[in-house]
Amino acid sequence: xxxxxxxxxxxxxxxxxxxxxxxxxxxxxxxxxxxxxxxxxxxxxxxxxxxxxxxxxxxxxxxxxxxxxxxxxxxxxxxxxxxxxxxxxxxxxxxxxxxxxxxxxxxxxxxxxxxxxxxxxxxxxxxxxxxxxxxxxxxxxxxxxxxxxxxxxxxxxxxxxxxxxxxxxxxxxxxxxxxxxxxxxxxxxxxxxxxxxxxxxxxxxxxxxxxxxxxxxxx
Amino acid sequence: xxxxxxxxxxxxxxxxxxxxxxxxxxxxxxxxxxxxxxxxxxxxxxxxxxxxxxxxxxxxxxxxxxxxxxxxxxxxxxxxxxxxxxxxxxxxxxxxxxxxxxxxxxxxxxxxxxxxxxxxxxxxxxxxxxxxxxxxxxxxxxxxxxxxxxxxxxxxxxxxxxxxxxxxxxxxxxxxxxxxxxxxxxxxxxxxxxxxxxxxxxxxxxxxxxxxxxxxxxx
Numbered sequence: 001x002x003x004x005x006x007x008x009x010x011x012x013x014x015x016x017x018x019x020x021x022x023x024x025x026x027x028x029x030x031x032x033x034x035x036x037x038x039x040x041x042x043x044x045x046x047x048x049x050x051x052x053x054x055x056x057x058x059x060x061x062x063x064x065x066x067x068x069x070x071x072x073x074x075x076x077x078x079x080x081x082x083x084x085x086x087x088x089x090x091x092x093x094x095x096x097x098x099x100x101x102x103x104x105x106x107x108x109x110x111x112x113x114x115x116x117x118x119x120x121x122x123x124x125x126x127x128x129x130x131x132x133x134x135x136x137x138x139x140x141x142x143x144x145x146x147x148x149x150x151x152x153x154x155x156x157x158x159x160x161x162x163x164x165x166x167x168x169x170x171x172x173x174x175x176x177x178x179x180x181x182x183x184x185x186x187x188x189x190x191x192x193x194x195x196x197x198x199x200x201x202x203x204x205x206x207x208x209x210x211x212x213x214x215x216x217x218x219x
Numbered sequence: 220x221x222x223x224x225x226x227x228x229x230x231x232x233x234x235x236x237x238x239x240x241x242x243x244x245x246x247x248x249x250x251x252x253x254x255x256x257x258x259x260x261x262x263x264x265x266x267x268x269x270x271x272x273x274x275x276x277x278x279x280x281x282x283x284x285x286x287x288x289x290x291x292x293x294x295x296x297x298x299x300x301x302x303x304x305x306x307x308x309x310x311x312x313x314x315x316x317x318x319x320x321x322x323x324x325x326x327x328x329x330x331x332x333x334x335x336x337x338x339x340x341x342x343x344x345x346x347x348x349x350x351x352x353x354x355x356x357x358x359x360x361x362x363x364x365x366x367x368x369x370x371x372x373x374x375x376x377x378x379x380x381x382x383x384x385x386x387x388x389x390x391x392x393x394x395x396x397x398x399x400x401x402x403x404x405x406x407x408x409x410x411x412x413x414x415x416x417x418x419x420x421x422x423x424x425x426x427x428x429x430x431x432x433x434x435x436x437x438x
Contacts, residue, residue: 014240014395017267021233021368024264031266040270045243047250048236049270051259098396119396136400148396149240150372158402170405171415175423176233177317177338177367179406180399181355183377186389187398196386200394 003031004062004087006100007041008070008077013048014149015068015097022156022172023064026164034059036079044071056083061090064159069098069118069149071204081106093159095144097152104145105130113140118148119189120205150187153178222250223281223306225319226260226271227289227296233368234287234316235269241375241391242283245383253278255298263290275302280309283378288317288337288368290423300325312378314363316371323364324349332359337367338408339424369406372397 003023005016016033024031035041035052042049056079065087067080084107088094096104101117104110105128115130115138122132136147137155139162146155157178160169186192222242224235235252243250254260254271261268275298284306286299303326307313315323320336323329324347334349334357341351355366356374358381365374376397379388405411 012240013236017232017236020267021231024266031264033267045250047243047272048239048252051268051270053266136398137402147398148394150395150397150399153369154400154402161402166403167415170403170411171419173401173403173406174408174411174415175367175419176369177406178369178399178401179355179366179404179410180369180397180401181373182392182397182399183356183373183380184385184389184392185398187392187396189393191398192389192393196390196393199390204394 001029001064002059002062003029003064003066004034004059005031006065006067006080006083006103007033007035007050007052008080009042010044011041011068011070012098012149013043013045013050015070015100015152016050016066018150018152019066019095019097019156019159021176022153022160023066025175026160026168026172032059032062034062036077056080060087062087063091064093065091065095066152066156067096067100067103068152069096069100069102076103076106084109091142093142093144093162095146095155095159097146097155098148099124101125101130101145102128104143109143110145113143114138115140115143115145116147117145118204120148120201220248220283221278221281222248222283222285223253223278224250225284225286225299225302225322226252226254226269227299228261229263230260230287230289231317231368232262232264232267232269234289234319234371235285237369237371238285238314238316238375238378240395241372241379242285244394245379245387245391251278251281253281255296275299279306281306282310283312284310284314285371285375286315286319286322287371288315288319288321295322295325303328310361312361312363312381314365314374314378316365316374317367318343320344320349320364321347323362328362329364332362333357334359334362334364335366336364337423339367339420 329349
């Protein structure tokens with residue numbers, strides 16, 4: 001069971017490390033960080049660097065794909081879009097967290113499909129032909145998209161349940177002590193003060209329109 | 220405001236990336252991954268590598284310290300224990316996630332103090348002189364300890380609240396869409412089936428007794 005976790009410049013760390021932690025300790029899982037080239041990839045803050053063990057060219061037949069979001073989604077990396085187009089027909093599950101859904105959409109995987117992304121970036125999904133929904137985890141056939149950043153933890157537990165049944169998911173949830181107790185209840189725009197919603201939307205929501213990159217155009 | 224995130228061999232990724240993501244995007248924060256030597260540090264799964272930007276020797280006066288847990292806590296790294304002893308008197312906040320508390324305890328920071336750690340490793344804390352409590356986030360003076368793995372997200376939000384007040388914490392919580400909706404309610408031993416509790420306790424709880432390393436002993 002090969003699980004490919006995609007990296008690209010300016011990805012968001014928690015988007016990919018949440019699912020990584022849920023999936024990596026399951027016996028039999030080969031979890032691999034993959035990027036356009038093997039080697040270091042720097043996150044959107046510029047302060048965290050993860051190592052991609054393999055290049056997209058070396059991972060052609062993954063069983064599960066996870067695409068994280070990031071602050072680079074206004075300049076989609078063509079290599080990742082191409083790779084998703086190539087491997088999606090072979091996967092058992094194709095998944096995204098946060099604006100990683102924009103990559104799935106750019107690869108044509110969300111055409112006419114219900115999907116979610118970070119709440120402040122819903123227009124990016126709609127522009128690319130998906131139907132944005134406000135659920136935290138959206139499962140449609142073999143495609144699972146999750147909402148912003150931290151939602152990848154919930155998504156990966158749902159994925160484990162679909163792959164192996166509830167006992168495996170419950171065991172991993174217990175192992176990572178995922179019994180969340182946030183000190184506030186402001187994690188979604190419907191629950192947060194309107195002023196804060198406006199600030200966050202301005203900070204991360206107002207990217208330009210997103211042209212889907214042409215396959216192979218930047219190679 | 221310098222925030223030092225400690226790394227050591229076999230650390231657990233989500234333990235440190237949870238707090239990283241909550242703290243890194245706050246304006247004015249200098250977040251730095253730090254380890255015995257600058258360079259790559261491999262996590263407990265062997266599949267994820269983070270880069271430490273600086274060595275312990277280069278970070279002598281951090282405002283905030285975060286120590287993650289890991290599966291290496293039966294062989295405590297003496298360099299990290301020494302560094303904690305040296306910097307703790309200068310910090311504004313000293314914090315840990317999961318078995319990172321064992322490092323704080325080994326450095327004498329939890330002597331006679333209430334603290335928490337991963338639920339399956341409570342005996343390790345007690346052996347080193349701390350009073351284990353079952354709360355998810357335990358704040359005692361400037362020392363904050365959090366329970367297993369995923370609890371670092373909750374801990375870091377509490378920390379932001381103490382540092383800047385609720386609005387900053389609420390804004391970051393909204394930005395990372397931390398509106399948790401786990402598919403099961405089995406994230407704590409009191410809530411999970413007893414059989415699963417036994418399995419997880421055997422897998423990660425039964426380390427040998429923990430002698431506190433002697434300062435400088437391995438140098």
